[in-house]
Amino acid sequence: MSETLQADETAEPAIVGRGLSKVYGLGRRQAEKALAAQDPRAAAAAAGGYLGAHEIDFEIAKGEMFVVMGLSGSGKSTVLRMINRLNEPSAGELLIDGEDITQVSDQRLRELRNNGIGMVFQHFSLFPHRTVRENAAYGLKVRGITKQERLERADAALDRVGLGGRGDKLPHELSGGMRQRVGLARALAVDPPILLMDEPFSALDPLIRRDMQDLLVELQAQDQRTTVFVTHDLNEAMRIGDRVMVMREGRVVQLAPGPEIVAHPADDYVSEFVSDVDRARVLSAGDLIRPARLVLPEDITPRDALRRLGENEVTGAFVTGADDRLLGVVTDDRLVSLTRRGAKSVHGALGEDYHQVKEGDVIGDFMHLAGRQVVPVTVLDEDGRLRGVVPRGAILSALSTVNDTENDSVNDSDEAAEVAHA
Structure with missing residues (x-):
């Protein structure tokens, strides 16, 4: 619209x-x-x-x-x-x-x-x-x-x-x-x-x-x-x-x-x-958007960030500034390295380990990217603020043709199969 x-x-x-x-x-x-x-x-x-x-x-x-x-x-x-x-x-x-x-x-x-x-x-x-x-x-x-x-x-x-x-x-x-x-x-x-x-x-x-x-x-x-x-x-x-x-x-x-x-x-x-x-x-991405599982503030220490990753059983997380703009993604291996060096800031662990899309982008344009990074496909607004993510599971579910009223079995489309093997 x-x-x-x-x-x-x-x-x-x-x-x-x-x-x-x-x-x-x-x-x-x-x-x-x-x-x-x-x-x-x-x-x-x-x-x-x-x-x-x-x-x-x-x-x-x-x-x-x-x-x-x-x-x-x-x-x-x-x-x-x-x-x-x-x-x-x-x-x-x-x-x-x-x-x-x-x-x-x-x-x-x-x-x-x-x-x-x-x-x-x-x-x-x-x-x-x-x-x-x-x-x-x-x-x-x-x-x-x-x-x-x-x-x-x-x-x-x-x-x-x-x-x-x-x-x-x-x-x-x-x-x-x-x-x-x-x-x-x-x-x-x-x-x-x-x-x-x-x-x-x-x-x-x-x-x-x-x-x-x-x-x-x-x-x-x-x-x-x-x-x-x-x-x-x-x-x-x-x-x-x-x-x-x-x-x-x-x-x-x-x-x-x-x-x-x-x-x-x-x-x-x-x-x-x-x-x-x-x-x-x-x-589109906006139809499948979900809240990001783990978003960390930029002032968190590497040790606390690593602990949060463990508690949520993930290997990567988003880091945002005070204005919710995405600063980057931290991963467990980079945080371990910073912690061993005694660093107090996670900025040294920030990377661009994410695929960026907008809410209006149709999933056919980015579904092949799902599952290829430590965080799901990432939805940002025009100002770079984190809006949410599109998990691979959401894409698979959306592309499957299921008649819920009759509990038909799932018949994955060719596109869904491609995502599953990404």
């Missing part, structure tokens, strides 16, 4: 859904009757309709990258399209900056769609006989922006998505990944405060898809735009989302940051989802 988002968590949410439900194929009264039944899905089906979403609650912070994920038919696209009322909610409230858009006039809804909410679709939705520049400028034309300004803004947006100089091309002259970049540029040119993305990368091959994810993450870091992103790919959700809302059969199963979902799935359904996720690229 971005620092900007963290700072704004107490502000009014950008988007709030309360009791949102959608029944397809039924009139308002029939839908309300089905939703009030003991089994709304069965009631909707019996009346000739289909329950797409039921009693969905969420709050999306300003600047948040909010991911909605689930299998086909789970209701994720239904929820996304209720946000701009492409799907009319059958029940519930949908607030944007405090305004319930389920109650606004058609004119006000058009204003919101034109000025406040952008959308990127899965299948590009480009006009085949318009140039790339004209496609990127289309949303500005709808808003009545002068031709000169909209073309300038379209070119700027194309530059941002890596298509500078291709404005005169036609869509059929571009690859699939480039066409999706045009769709993204069209949304960026309008510069909406809210961006809705409905499985925008699912039609792309894996390498291009990852490039588009990288681009989206980069743009989000720059703009801090409130974005709702729908996907059926958990690895994609974990990679780009600040939080992930997992859906099944029209209901929310779990809503949490990605690492929390991986570490603590709400039920068997979520467990099956996360069993194949690349945990080494999702979980």
Whole structure:
């Protein structure tokens, strides 16, 4: 989660859904009757309709990258399209900056769609006989922006998505990944405060898809735009989302940051989802951090430090200053040498026998270092203060795929095996 988002968590949410439900194929009264039944899905089906979403609650912070994920038919696209009322909610409230858009006039809804909410679709939705520049400028034309300004803004947006100089091309002259970049540029040119993305990368091959994810993450870091992103790919959700809302059969199963979902799935359904996720690229040092077992003050004597190591049955310990900044690591052999020489300070025994990481570093980048020093992988903040450690056991546990609810046996991943043999 971005620092900007963290700072704004107490502000009014950008988007709030309360009791949102959608029944397809039924009139308002029939839908309300089905939703009030003991089994709304069965009631909707019996009346000739289909329950797409039921009693969905969420709050999306300003600047948040909010991911909605689930299998086909789970209701994720239904929820996304209720946000701009492409799907009319059958029940519930949908607030944007405090305004319930389920109650606004058609004119006000058009204003919101034109000025406040952008959308990127899965299948590009480009006009085949318009140039790339004209496609990127289309949303500005709808808003009545002068031709000169909209073309300038379209070119700027194309530059941002890596298509500078291709404005005169036609869509059929571009690859699939480039066409999706045009769709993204069209949304960026309008510069909406809210961006809705409905499985925008699912039609792309894996390498291009990852490039588009990288681009989206980069743009989000720059703009801090409130974005709702729908996907059926958990690895994609974990990679780009600040939080992930997992859906099944029209209901929310779990809503949490990605690492929390991986570490603590709400039920068997979520467990099956996360069993194949690349945990080494999702979980960070901050997710696995533990207090350091032994931290010594810098004014301790070598003899007392050696005694503390023995009491804790360790061969090395951290030494910090009065401001908690890490000064280094002492080991038993160096302390023995100082003690024999009658030294009164442990400074002569300080060494850099540790591997330093930050809380945001993913474990895949440092797990091979676990167990190779006398102290665990060491987490420091920006000022060099000791935040804690990531023990090898914590990494092994995090990388194993265990269904706790069924007491399945542990099946260590290849990454876990590598750590175990480090």
